[in-house]
Amino acid sequence: MESSIQDNIRAQMRKGLVEYCILSMLARKESYASEIIEELKKADMIVVEGTLYPLLIRAKNQGLLSYRWQESPQGPPRKYYFITEEGRKVLSCMDGIWTGIINSVDMIRKGE
Amino acid sequence: MESSIQDNIRAQMRKGLVEYCILSMLARKESYASEIIEELKKADMIVVEGTLYPLLIRAKNQGLLSYRWQESPQGPPRKYYFITEEGRKVLSCMDGIWTGIINSVDMIRKGE
């Protein structure tokens, strides 16, 4: 099965933004994987489990996120992730990087 | 040697944008690899040869770019790449995707 060029481009462009988006979300309120996926879907930023779980583990190992267990009204307990102080510093830095990227692309698109 | 978390994030965020930027540049005027790298550098979008050459070849194989040889005032001949009609269609599509990504990130960043 072959994917279209456009699908491929959409996929490529999103790369690396996922971490920024997830840190952003968790900076406002703690959340668990299934809920994070639902909320990203609302903003058309589709992410699947196989992407999210390794990312959360990486961010936790870097000290950007931490988590606590909490019982669920139904099913197994939820792993609520929340942002750390270190994570907030990195997020603030990412804001600047993101703004810079938008400016760079804008310059290139419009012809410096 | 270990790179900082921030360097890593900067690198990740840029992924996939390079193709968009290069198609954009070539949509205004044809150019060759060394010049493309120089111009991207001006916009703080650093790209190296090992990234650019495979990308140009991929885009050519997809029919988005084509090229012609031209003698250089000094050194070996230059391979001038230019965008095709198909490339312009895809570029127009990428504009929309890029705008959509900016909107998505903005929604997520600001809390939908």
Add this chain to the structure above:
DNA sequence: ATAATTACCTTGTATTACAAGATATTTCAA
């Protein structure tokens, strides 16, 4: 000749996101 400059290209590696599937806990109905 040969060194310098300019240019093109390749190989191997780290990282990322995804597809697909495995595992575990709770509730509810038969």
Add this chain to the structure above:
DNA sequence: TTGAAATATCTTGTAATACAAGGTAATTAT
């Protein structure tokens, strides 16, 4: 009390990207 449904977490294997590092080749100047 057994089993299905729902909700969760997590792992493995694969494809793709960007980069570091190095290789090849043509022209000009010394």
